Amino acid sequence: MRARIVIFATAAFALTGCSSSYQFEHEGMQQNAKLNPELGVLISTPDDGFYGQKKYPNSAKATVQTIKSEFLKYSKNVDITQDCKGKQCLQSIDNQQYGYYIEPVILHWEDRNTEWSGKSDKVEIQIITYDAKTHQIIKDARFSGKSKWMTLGGDHPQDLLKDPTEEYINSLYQ
Template sequence: MVQKIFAIALVVLLSGCASTYKHSELKQASEQLDPSRGVLIAVPEDGWYGDTRYQRSGQMTANAALAAFSKNAKKVDLTDRCEGAECLEEIDSQEYGYFVEPIILHWEDRATEWSGKPDRIEIQLIVYSTATNRQVANSSFTGKSSWFTFGGDHPQDLLAKPADEFVRGLYR
């Protein structure tokens, strides 16, 4: 009987240990990306929640996109010289075949370990072809940390898994 109660408690405890993600295709990928073509990723504006602006969250988001694209493309770089689709006017399409515009829609860092309120993010990734200046894909994902943490979890910890899955799908 004690073993059964322990097993049930362990299952309940472990089910609260996983972060959850939801992915939404805003524009289905219109083409498979070519891994031999370079990718340029813009650094988005920092995220916020209420009156709190989260310093360097834009850089962390760009870094997560960089890591995901680097697993699939031969050349991947970041830029903070321009913002949004205006970057398309400045990109050398021979060097970069794709431009990625990450947008932080929501960034919420909570003291989950004592409040029980999870960290949350919502990120939109828009991929453009630099040859045509048209969107190739447009997707967003949300992430929510588990309610059971050992401390030290942050919204940026929710970026890698959904970014990797989205980018891997673009190169299938």
């Protein structure tokens, strides 16, 4: 009987390390604001992510591609720009073509050798959604993700982006 308890406890502990975890913070949501799928979306490219002194090339590209693919579920006109960032982009956006401007910011990006070190990959992203005509923030959300403790290799911070990004963008349209 005791052996069964030990096996069950070990399996339960192992399974708790087999799923990624996420945390959300939503701010600035206009009351009942829902995006119009008929309006275009312009997404700026953030700076690449970093952890300490280490910069992660292509982390910005992975981030905007994830965001774009989720917006394409709702809007046919979704573009990415590398020409401008932040408020500069908001001031120069063609609001006849784009109804919304999306400003992603990579706050933390940590790619660890989890399978060897036991240290999880981590990511923290902020996504600010603006009305292109009024320049008002529609929603400002921040989410962080932490990879599962037990991996078989191949997990990276960009793998933590899809689920929370999908949840955030769903909240904008539904």
